[in-house]
Amino acid sequence: MTFDRSQIPAMPRIAAQAIQLSNTPNVDMKQLVDLLSADIGIAAAILELANSALFGSQGSTANLALALARIGMDNLQNILIKSAINEVFPLKNLPTEYGWRELWEHLLLSGQIAYRLAKHLHCPKPRDVQMAALLHDVGIFLMGFGAPETLVEITNECKRFNKTFSEVESRFGNDFHGSFGQDLAMAWHLPISVVSAIRYHECNWRNELPSISSNHLQTLFVVSTANILALNHGPRPIGFPAVQELRKDLFEGFYIDEGVMKNAVRESLEFLEQVR
Numbered sequence: 001m002t003f004d005r006s007q008i009p010a011m012p013r014i015a016a017q018a019i020q021l022s023n024t025p026n027v028d029m030k031q032l033v034d035l036l037s038a039d040i041g042i043a044a045a046i047l048e049l050a051n052s053a054l055f056g057s058q059g060s061t062a063n064l065a066l067a068l069a070r071i072g073m074d075n076l077q078n079i080l081i082k083s084a085i086n087e088v089f090p091l092k093n094l095p096t097e098y099g100w101r102e103l104w105e106h107l108l109l110s111g112q113i114a115y116r117l118a119k120h121l122h123c124p125k126p127r128d129v130q131m132a133a134l135l136h137d138v139g140i141f142l143m144g145f146g147a148p149e150t151l152v153e154i155t156n157e158c159k160r161f162n163k164t165f166s167e168v169e170s171r172f173g174n175d176f177h178g179s180f181g182q183d184l185a186m187a188w189h190l191p192i193s194v195v196s197a198i199r200y201h202e203c204n205w206r207n208e209l210p211s212i213s214s215n216h217l218q219t220l221f222v223v224s225t226a227n228i229l230a231l232n233h234g235p236r237p238i239g240f241p242a243v244q245e246l247r248k249d250l251f252e253g254f255y256i257d258e259g260v261m262k263n264a265v266r267e268s269l270e271f272l273e274q275v276r
């Protein structure tokens with residue numbers, strides 16, 4: 001695949017600073033509001049979420065500080081990441097053959113499911129797990145941006161022969177969307193657990209469980225599980241087969257009860273419905 005990694009766009013400044021600020025122990029809300037109000041798109045998305053059916057029961061607000069207090073830092077992070085991806089990979093620069101809307105819906109659902117599973121498992125940083133799940137397929141955006149002809153070729157072959165994305169992309173070299181996503185996550189200085197979960201999220205299909213620390217392995221397990229649940233219960237991006245099972249033999253020692261997974265999926269679908 002011809003793709004120049006030095007061309008990975010930097011994370012937009014306001015999103016990067018806001019993520020860093022929102023992760024500090026005693027968040028300076030005034031500083032955060034001042035920073036966020038400088039970006040009209042981000043500010044609008046925060047107000048929209050705060051006034052949605054889920055958060056807007058106390059009446060509509062145009063006050064950014066109040067809106068932030070309503071939605072909380074975990075939901076803010078989703079807005080910041082989504083805005084960052086949309087800014088560096090604008091739809092007009094991506095090949096129309098690929099279904100970007102389905103990919104976004106898949107990523108949003110994966111993020112919500114992973115967040116709930118991470119809370120259930122008492123993961124140390126559920127917000128990082130949510131970030132990893134929200135970004136796990138970001139390598140596809142990078143392919144659409146840096147190697148659009150290749151992505152179109154892969155897309156067409158998936159559609160025509162009903163093949164999986166992983167199957168087709170492996171013919172174009174050793175790199176795949178997981179490793180492109182890893183490059184982006186590293187360039188954006190994201191936490192190492194996020195980087196490794198993005199890199200290995202399809203280990204299920206590739207029979208490779210990396211040797212990483214058990215904390216990072218837990219993040220990877222949750223992200224892989226959320227990816228599969230999102231594929232099975234939500235919109236499926238092009239080239240991703242329905243009805244997959246998580247390989248229990250790969251993830252020995254990790255376990256989530258079926259009922260917990262079902263609840264996480266149901267709550268996530270309801271959440272996304274209400275904030276639409």
Ligand SMILES: [Fe+2]
Nearest residue numbers: 136137201202
């Ligand atoms: Fe993927």
Ligand SMILES: [Fe+2]
Nearest residue numbers: 106136137227
């Ligand atoms: Fe995925």
